[in-house]
Amino acid sequence: MSATLQHLLQQHESIKAEIEKKIHHLDALNTAFKTSHPHICKDCDGEGGTWKFYSGDLENPPEEDFDPCPSCLDQNRDPNNVQSILSEDQINLWLVKEPDERHLLAQELDDLHYLLSDLEDRILLEKEG
Numbered sequence: 001m002s003a004t005l006q007h008l009l010q011q012h013e014s015i016k017a018e019i020e021k022k023i024h025h026l027d028a029l030n031t032a033f034k035t036s037h038p039h040i041c042k043d044c045d046g047e048g049g050t051w052k053f054y055s056g057d058l059e060n061p062p063e064e065d066f067d068p069c070p071s072c073l074d075q076n077r078d079p080n081n082v083q084s085i086l087s088e089d090q091i092n093l094w095l096v097k098e099p100d101e102r103h104l105l106a107q108e109l110d111d112l113h114y115l116l117s118d119l120e121d122r123i124l125l126e127k128e129g
């Protein structure tokens with residue numbers, strides 16, 4: 001086995017371990033959050049909408065975009081308790097709210113999965129040598 005392949009396989013193992021750890025952590029956070037918020041919006045899991053991240057390129061700076069959830073925020077309902085109606089001020093707070101730990105973890109997991117599949121491609125190429 002070439003040194004490069006060995007190195008790639010090691011990286012692959014460590015990223016897989018990291019993904020497992022983060023999935024476990026995210027599951028625990030989600031469970032705890034749902035237990036303490038029994039009327040959480042089921043469509044967005046209390047996130048209030050969907051975050052989109054653009055990493056940007058040479059001409060465009062990185063950007064974050066937030067789409068309010070049609071089942072809660074769009075109907076002026078509290079994503080963490082859909083039985084409660086939000087005032088306009090409260091809704092505006094949601095729209096500028098920073099992503100919480102759960103969002104950030106989910107984003108990190110996406111990035112790690114991307115890294116993992118990239119590594120798998122390189123491992124295949126290296127094996128074909």
Ligand SMILES: [Zn+2]
Nearest residue numbers: 041044069072
């Ligand atoms: Zn929702």
